[in-house]
Amino acid sequence: MPPASGNKKKSSGRGDEKLFLTIVLALAAIAGLGSWFAAGALKRHDDARVIAPDESRRLENFSLIDSAGRRVTREDVRGKILAVSFLFTSCSLTCPEVSKRMAEIQSLTATDDDVRLLSLTVDPRTDTPPVLAKWGARFGADTNRWRLLTGDKAQLLWLVGTSFLATETNNPFNSMPGNFAGTERIAVVDKRGNVHAFFDGLRVGTPAAVAAEIEKLRGE
């Protein structure tokens, strides 16, 4: 992340410099406060509880491309327990937080060969394999266990909407394709491909809760 750029201090050369400076400072303060507030609000410290799927959902078949340019289908993760998250790399607030949780889940399950992680982009035009590779590297993704997936937009949105997320209605200020609700969630899929539960990807307790849930699933 580049440092807050120095060009902010450049004056406009207009007459009303005092007012201008005040507004610049106010804006800087708002931006600073905003990020502080956002960072504070984003981490939720209360219990990471299990969120049941809104309806019976299962992992549909898919054919996507991972960050290394490899074709990945459902066949490649058959019989594995999955932790699945959603992202787009231009997302400045929630997605990095959720990816941190995924990284923790990755290390908590590092020795479990029956566990894989998937992250699906909802912005495939931006998130090409090299862009996803950069994102993965930022969070220390082991790309053989944690596959960051992109591909055909229609298929990605269909997969997210059919297998995982509900649609948020009545929000005119949601122009995420499909108006998906709960993109900050991490889904746990059992070995038979059923979506077992969701966890809030912003809660600090989520990685441990996901690992515990995986352990429970393994016992079943």
Next chain:
Amino acid sequence: MKTELLLCGLLLAVAGCKPAASTPPADPPPTKLILIPTTYIVRGIIQQIPPDLRHVTIKHEKIPGYMAAMTMDFSVRDTNALAGFAPGDEISCTLVVTADDDWIENLKRTGKIGGIAGSPGWHAVEAELSIGDTLPDYEFTSETGRTVKFSDFRGRAVAFTFFFTSCPLPEYCPRMNKNFSEAQKNLLADTNAPTNWQMLSISFDSAFDQPQILASYAGIYRGANVDRWLFAVASTNTLASLAPKVDLNFWRENGSISHNLRTVVLDGSGKISKQFDGNDWTPEQLADAIRAAAKIR
């Protein structure tokens, strides 16, 4: 199904609908003819995909030389062949018939995407414009408080991007405006550069980004040269219509606005000439895209 199909094939082969080429069979026709794999083009609509992914039910048109229009199951050899397909999809494929087996391959979507069409997000896929498409006209409120619209700049290349003034992270909105600033300098310093171009930075945040705030913020990046670069704010309704066309996503989240990055260059006639996705592009690339787009008035 397989025996039916085979029988069907045999009958048609005997009837000479699809004779297997030059060498006339010496033995009784049916068995010999079918030894040569025959392929047919099948067009239809997927009705059902069973979970095993080894079959697909297709309501198909007449298969010339082979079968009348009907709904039936076809085998699939590669289980990945059905990935991404759903009931309702209009498809074409190749039907391969040999002596003892038949299957489909080369499955392709040809039209309406049925399953996906009904799914959330389909409108966003359908609405997306491509290079060469005309972007409909949209109105914004500019930093001077006046209405500004894309069509005000016909005859000029128009580069626009999206931001909001309280965007907290330097590599997102500020990066966009910084790149615009550098591209502006690049073009103004180049005596051979065209002069028919315009930049427009469009804010998501109609609740906060009032004209005075936009004007002050603009000064940070634009300096004193206000001729070629306007800052404006879009209403939520305008954004709702414009966003899917340029594959822009945004929503309010935790007291801020989350969004992806889209930068678009229109030519002088209002057609999309170039799009920059994300933040991994340079001011020089933008300046060059503006030079190219300005050639078309």
